[in-house]
Amino acid sequence: MADTDPDELERRIARTRAELAQTVDAIADRVSPKRVKERTVADVKARAGLFVASVGDALGVTQRPAPGEDSERLWDDEPPELGPVLIGVGAVLVLGAAIARGRRRRR
Structure with a gap:
């Protein structure tokens, strides 16, 4: 039977x-706007860091520390x-947006 004890x-x-x-x-x-903003800003910063690192890797301008090497010192002299x-990446993005906009207007 079910518990019928009121307490x-x-x-x-x-x-x-x-x-x-x-x-x-x-x-x-x-779901508060403040928390959503904080999470969004953190996500954008992380993605931007990964993007800049991947562009640097693709262009060969970033240098990774060797295993056991001090991670604070990435370059011998000055960083590249x-x-x-x-600026080049920004120019490519602007050009791509202009082309996409031009194509959209023609339709």
Whole structure:
């Protein structure tokens, strides 16, 4: 038979309410604009870092430390200039966007 003890039922209800309140608070925190912005900014920074590293690797301008080597010191002298590389990538992106826009207008 079911538990009909009123005190036990009240304890269960109180415990369920507390669990529900925690769940609602966690959901509200997860979807709050501030948290969404923080996660988005962190994701964009991580992706940008990976993109810059992959462009540097493709162009041969980044140097990885050898196993056991100090990871703080990646270059013997000065780090390579990434400014021209990034300007070139930006120019390619702008040109690609202009071409795509021109094609879209023709349709």
